[in-house]
Amino acid sequence: MASAQDVANRVPITVGMMLATVMNSLDTTIANVALPHMAGSVSASEDQITWVLTSYIIAAAIMTPLSGWLSIRIGRKTMFLASIVGFTIASMLCGISNSLAEIVIFRLLQGLCGAALIPLSQAVLLDIYPPRQVGQVMAIWGAGALLGPIFGPVVGGWLTDNFSWNWVFYINLPIGIMAFIAVSVFMSHDRGGKARPFDFLGFGSLVVFISGLQLVLDRGPTLDWFSAPEIWVEALLAVAGLYVFLVQTLTARHPFFDRALALDRNFVTCNVFGFFIGVLLFSTMALMPPVMQGLMGYSVFGAGVVMMPRGLGSFAAMFVVGRLVGRVDTRLILGTGLAICCASLFGMTHFDLSMDSMPFVTTGVIQGLGIGLLFVPLSVTAFATLDPSLRSEGTSVYTLIRNMGSSVGISLMQAFDTHQTAVSHADMAAQVQPSNPVFSAGVGSAMNPATTSGLETLNGEITRQASMVGLIDVFKLMLFMTFAIAPLLLIMRKPRAAPAVGEMAID
Numbered sequence: 001m002a003s004a005q006d007v008a009n010r011v012p013i014t015v016g017m018m019l020a021t022v023m024n025s026l027d028t029t030i031a032n033v034a035l036p037h038m039a040g041s042v043s044a045s046e047d048q049i050t051w052v053l054t055s056y057i058i059a060a061a062i063m064t065p066l067s068g069w070l071s072i073r074i075g076r077k078t079m080f081l082a083s084i085v086g087f088t089i090a091s092m093l094c095g096i097s098n099s100l101a102e103i104v105i106f107r108l109l110q111g112l113c114g115a116a117l118i119p120l121s122q123a124v125l126l127d128i129y130p131p132r133q134v135g136q137v138m139a140i141w142g143a144g145a146l147l148g149p150i151f152g153p154v155v156g157g158w159l160t161d162n163f164s165w166n167w168v169f170y171i172n173l174p175i176g177i178m179a180f181i182a183v184s185v186f187m188s189h190d191r192g193g194k195a196r197p198f199d200f201l202g203f204g205s206l207v208v209f210i211s212g213l214q215l216v217l218d219r220g221p222t223l224d225w226f227s228a229p230e231i232w233v234e235a236l237l238a239v240a241g242l243y244v245f246l247v248q249t250l251t252a253r254h255p256f257f258d259r260a261l262a263l264d265r266n267f268v269t270c271n272v273f274g275f276f277i278g279v280l281l282f283s284t285m286a287l288m289p290p291v292m293q294g295l296m297g298y299s300v301f302g303a304g305v306v307m308m309p310r311g312l313g314s315f316a317a318m319f320v321v322g323r324l325v326g327r328v329d330t331r332l333i334l335g336t337g338l339a340i341c342c343a344s345l346f347g348m349t350h351f352d353l354s355m356d357s358m359p360f361v362t363t364g365v366i367q368g369l370g371i372g373l374l375f376v377p378l379s380v381t382a383f384a385t386l387d388p389s390l391r392s393e394g395t396s397v398y399t400l401i402r403n404m405g406s407s408v409g410i411s412l413m414q415a416f417d418t419h420q421t422a423v424s425h426a427d428m429a430a431q432v433q434p435s436n437p438v439f440s441a442g443v444g445s446a447m448n449p450a451t452t453s454g455l456e457t458l459n460g461e462i463t464r465q466a467s468m469v470g471l472i473d474v475f476k477l478m479l480f481m482t483f484a485i486a487p488l489l490l491i492m493r494k495p496r497a498a499p500a501v502g503e504m505a506i507d
Contacts, residue, residue: 006128009186013128014137016182017121018144020084023175024117025148027056027091027110029285030156034165041165044100054218055104059111061210061403066203067116068396069256071123075190076392080120080183086113088176095169118145119395124187126383126391134380135325139318142375146318150311150368153289154304161301202256205244212238213404217411225415258393261386267394269491270382271401273334276485277374278405280341280478283413284348284367291471292360295353295464309361313368314375321376330377330384331489337373338486340366345479349472353464381492413474421470428462 006013031038031052039049071079090109097103122141129137159167215234225231249255261267288307292298298306317337324333344367351359379398386394 005188006124010128012182012186014125014140016179016186017125018140019175019179019182020080020117021121021141021144022147023087023172023179024114025145026152026155027114027172028148029152030148030159030168030171031056034156034160034168037160037165038103042098042100042103048100051100051104052107054214056107056111057218057407058211058214059108060115061111061214061400061407062207063112063115064119064400064403065206065210065256065396067119068393069198071116071120071392076120076124077183077187077189079116080124080187081180083113083116083120084176084180084183087117088172088180091169091172091176095166116396119399120392122379122399123391123395126395127388132326135376136322138325138379139322139376142372142379143315143318146311146314146371146375150285150314151308154301154308157301157304197254199248199252199254199256202245202248202252205241205248206256208241209238209245210241210400210404212236212241214407217407220411221415221418257397258390261390261394261397264386266385266492267382267398269488270378271398273485273488274378274382274398274402275405275408276481277371277378278402279409279413280371280482282406283409283474283478286410287413287417287471287474288360291467295467306357306360307364310364310368313365314372315368317369317372318376321373325377325380330381331492333373333377334381334492335486335489337370337377338482338489340370340373342370342479342482344370345475345482348475349479351468351472351475353468385493413478416477417470417474419470420473421466424469424473425462425466428466429459432458432462 035049035052038052039045042049067079067083087110090106090113093106094103094110097106122138125137125141126134155171156168159165159171212234216231216238219228219234220231223231226235245256249257249259285307289303292303292306321333344363347359347363347366382398383391383394
């Protein structure tokens with residue numbers, strides 16, 4: 001339950017929470033576009049430099065579930081301030097690093113410290129605002145959480161082009177300092193010390209599962225998945241870790257996560273729903289830039305600019321939906337958001353290599369609107385019927401599962417894209433025969449397969465076309481998945497009345 005001081009200082013506390021949220025969300029993608037420059041600066045190969053991203057993701061994934069228990073044990077304010085300080089210092093250390101080993105180590109520290117910022121900021125805001133304002137404040141918080149994935153590549157590209165790659169880390173310093181001041185001055189101290197005994201076996205098995213799964217997803221595309229022994233070992237470790245964690249959670253006297261979380265229908269359903277939203281949002285964000293840059297000739301910064309309207313659509317939807325939550329059934333809002341996402345994905349299935357930037361912009365704005373309509377009511381519904389005492393743990397679980405959805409989605413969709421591209425390339429190449437009248441009529445001398453240069457040009461064009469076909473097949477799969485999760489709306493329930501602050505809503 002929020003203290004009277006926190007309620008009185010809602011606005012400055014919200015500013016501090018938002019600064020921390022933006023700082024963390026920016027760092028999930030801002031470094032991506034700077035990787036080639038980092039690789040050249042520290043003399044790292046393309047495969048080695050990806051550990052700058054992987055180390056952060058794995059560290060954050062491991063620490064996210066632990067953040068809920070720690071915040072109860074040592075107090076939210078202490079946990080939050082320690083996370084801000086650690087994340088800010090780690091950002092500075094990343095910026096002054098002179099070797100790959102240093103960057104990877106400090107990115108690990110960044111991930112460990114930053115993991116608590118998103119779930120704890122959400123839990124604090126849910127506590128200090130009354131239910132009638134939760135929709136609006138979650139809209140503001142959601143805008144900050146989505147800011148990084150949407151604007152990170154643009155900001156990172158601009159900083160790298162105009163300054164250096166170091167500035168993608170230095171940008172966190174002023175944000176971190178302002179967030180620390182806001183939280184330390186205005187947020188009340190809570191004593192902590194109320195957590196259950198620590199479940200070492202439960203946490204250890206969860207770490208093994210998350211680490212194994214993340215390594216499979218990160219290393220799989222490079223090693224051709226299960227044709228490599230390393231992937232088999234990591235997959236078996238992930239399965240074993242998940243099995244031990246489930247058994248421990250079901251049988252232990254004091255499991256790592258409170259079993260009461262699994263008894264709340266809304267919370268469980270929204271976590272499943274959020275997993276797939278992570279797939280839809282981040283898979284699209286990951287697949288589009290390579291297509292724009294590799295097939296359509298866009299620069300890094302240009303691709304980011306074309307994708308920016310997607311974020312503007314999300315922001316617009318969030319500020320509208322913030323006023324609708326509490327007045328309109330959230331299941332209706334979620335259904336509308338799904339329908340809009342379906343419309344955008346249907347438009348993406350009609351992409352082609354001859355189009356200009358307008359289809360990217362229009363489908364991006366539409367998808368942004370749909371995501372905005374999903375993000376806020378999903379967060380509100382997930383905690384609408386959950387006991388407030390479970391919010392710290394609940395927000396960490398909710399964040400972890402959504403992040404896992406994004407990791408799984410990016411890897412699987414990229415693998416499916418690669419497979420469909422290869423299949424399409426083989427099908428198209430099979431049609432390249434002099435006996436085929438369509439081919440004979442459409443090919444010019446520049447693509448004459450009888451000459452070396454003509455064969456290379458022809459193969460390049462087939463590769464381009466096959467890549468676009470593979471991408472369209474991915475969008476079709478995502479469209480099917482969006483339809484498939486719609487029945488989950490029927491499982492969710494709406495609280496009969498808005499609960500008072502600190503009370504649990506009962507259906």
